[in-house]
Amino acid sequence: MSFRVEAAQNQIIENKSNPINQKIDRKFSSFLTESLQKQTTATEMKISNHAQKRMEERDIQLNHSDLTTIEGAVEELNQKGSKNSLIIYKDMALIASIDNRTIITAMNANEMETITNIDSVKKINV
Structure with a gap:
């Protein structure tokens, strides 16, 4: 059995914080970077x-x-x-x-x- 991974398409997200509701083009890497930054800011002992x-x-x-x-x-x-x-x-x-x-x-x-x-x-x- 084999699996095939295809290139992911860019995801279009609606930006609700923008009053004009402009669409933002974001790639998976930007989501990953954002997630990692959130983890590193939680530095409480x-x-x-x-x-x-x-x-x-x-x-x-x-x-x-x-x-x-x-x-x-x-x-x-x-x-x-x-x-x-x-x-x-x-x-x-x-x-x-x-x-x-x-x-x-x-x-x-x-x-x-x-x-x-x-x-x-x-x-x-x-």
Whole structure:
């Protein structure tokens, strides 16, 4: 059994935001680019359930400005190609999944002994 893929025709879409209702000629690639841009703008940090429990146990608290600072570090690590990173911030150490923008676990900096399965370290100076 074989399948044949034919070249797609340009799609004509009615632009409802334009009061004149002009038609716009868009290709699939422009839809794809737009979709990818929407995904990359959702850069909000998440905290996993595991990390949340560890933070409660160790009395670690992050406020909005802390998360904004950490988001900046995660973005820098992402641009450099990091996947799993140790982020040292104030008196805490956070392991983060850079691709998922998720804090995986948290500990006090003085608890760090052996850290494995990371590919980068970022120290945020405050």
